[in-house]
Amino acid sequence: MTATDTDPEAGARLAPIAERAAAPAQLPHVTAGDLAWRPATRDDARALLDLRNTIADVDREPYRETLEEILEMFDAPWRRYDTDSLLGFDADGVLRAYGLVDSMPGDTRTVRAFLFGGVHPERRGEGIGRELFAWQVARGRQVLAASGKDVPARLAVFAEDDGPVEKNRLYERFGFGAHRFYSELMRDLRDLDAAPVPDVALEGSLRLVPFAAEYDEPTRLAHNDAFRDHWGSEPQTPEQWKNGRSAFAPAWSFVVVDDAPDVEALLASPDTDAETAAALRAGEPLVVGYQLASRFEEDWAVRGFTFGYTDILGVRRAYRGRKVAVAALAAGMRALAADGIEFAALDVDTANPTGADGLYASLGYTKTHGSRMYSVEL
Template identity: 75%
Template sequence: MPSLDTSTPLAPIVQRADAPASLPEITAGGLTWRPATRADAPALLELRNTIAEADAEPYREVLAEITEMFDAPWRRFDTDSLLGHDADGALVAYAQVESMPGDTRTVRVVLFGGVHPARRGEGIGRELFAWQVARGRQVLAASGKDLPARIAAYAEDDGPAAKARMFDHAGFTPRRFYSELRRDLRETAEPLPDIRLDGLRLVPFSAELDEATRLAHNDAFRDHWGSEPQTPEQWTHGRTGFAPQWGALVVDPAPDVDALLADPDTDAATADALRAGQPLVVAYALNERYDEDFAVRGYSFGYTAILGTRRAYRGRRGAPAALVAGMRAMQGDGMEFACLDVDTENPTGATGLYAGLGFTKTHGSRMLSIEL
């Protein structure tokens, strides 16, 4: 897999980003362009769902998911978004350049966007994507973070061929591949296993343990490719589909504080929490519910959004126990399947874990990027 060469010192981010002084003009389609605002949420929802239906994507969105995007304080819609309207005022195309405030290992921008199916083939998408890439370079240059950098986009494996050609033409290379998996929860399916924990305690998700779960997540994903620490604002944002009643946590009721503090792998935030006597979450499964997707897929399901185990607690079955507990909660609420996504090169052996629990692949997606 292509990667950035780290054998020599990196040039300053301003040089590597090679940001243009001005952004390219979009002339294709004869559209009128302006930044997105919160008032555009209904039209943006309609366009995004129209695109998803045309491209046979396995999901749909609801208005709350769109409006909550505008609530994140780190998003700059005035400079990092565009909407293209036709002469009648109908929304035809959109673009968003997303950057994350918590990046400490790789500074990233992610590009989202699309064109109404009825207006494809006019060059709108190609010009709009060029604008996004140029704006992404400007955002990276302005970050001031002299770190490895990435401009990324995502695509379904069976998405439009024209979109794949556009990415290739713009110099994007596939870097990571993801599989969506599902596990049958119906009465006719194999029963969920009982997983016993030694010295650890399985508890339901609670708001009181939310911050402790964030610290566990940042520790668990330190060695995952492309993952970056989540700030408290990032962690609690974007929870329209969050199903706390399905969340499961594993805590250590009597952690060896001295040993953990002496461990060089213990991060500073966790060390502070240990010294303060706060609860130690060591594994977690946080799940989501998207009723609007049931008809698209033809079945009801719960979705495991994030699953992880602290590095010092791997091998103690915390994550499998939390995952199964979440699936039991889904099953109790009548869900027919449990679903999740996995990086096919996950370093913790998660793919084998899911296979052992009866998960099978339904479809795939990929991340493409320019590495700087």
């Protein structure tokens, strides 16, 4: 973690983002492999899905994607595929390589550009990946510079711990370092008599309820508060929050609400953000914790078992230490078991500041897989 991650005044000492990003005036051309290159469109979703899943299969990645997930990428209103994507087709019109640059409109503390891409296994070793990644890095720097946000900045790419070493070497040659590590954890749900899920009694005016549409926006506000002190997390706008829900499983998701919050104390607290303050004044429900889950059925055959995945688990900072996270997660685990799902799964940042590793271990979660984030910090 750098000084700019913890020091709120550090941003004032940074050079302007346009200077730090060192964006090139022109993007490099990709000539290797003799492919025809153009930006992606929504009509390319099926071809992109096939390529991404082919790469995942050969590289033995533990997940697969659906057409709905790819279409959601194109439907996000903030994404600019006309400028931030590149597809390479062979002479027969078959998609052989792709590169995407993704950025998020809600970034306020650190502006980020994420790089996603790959080359069909049959076309590796021709230099396509190296030239395509050079294009992504250059475009990512342009995106950061154009943001106008004079805060710390990051170019980032993700990799599986047991993925092809050639990819990691490519990232390192471009100056990317492995700066963050993540663990996939799973909990066996097949015999809750032998390994019971704890019963958690919430105190006072706290109440555990199934997720419902009325709690959607209050949960977004809770999430932005809960993850404000997490490295690499940025506030989510309403558009970001609602995007990417094709696998969302409301029946496995739960929130904790405070039916009688101390509104005056919360409004007086400097930690209460403006959106939460407005919701409190309007008498909106106050979600203080949440566990939102997804159902990735296409992954079940790859893994050899069924599982439900906790996308996000969080607790407002003012409500930590009151067993809110345990109550929400335990409710999700019970819902999974009731539906005959064999395992509960989630991912955790190994440097999570809230001691999440200890919480998950106490509930029977163990590590099954790992991944990392390579980045250039600007």
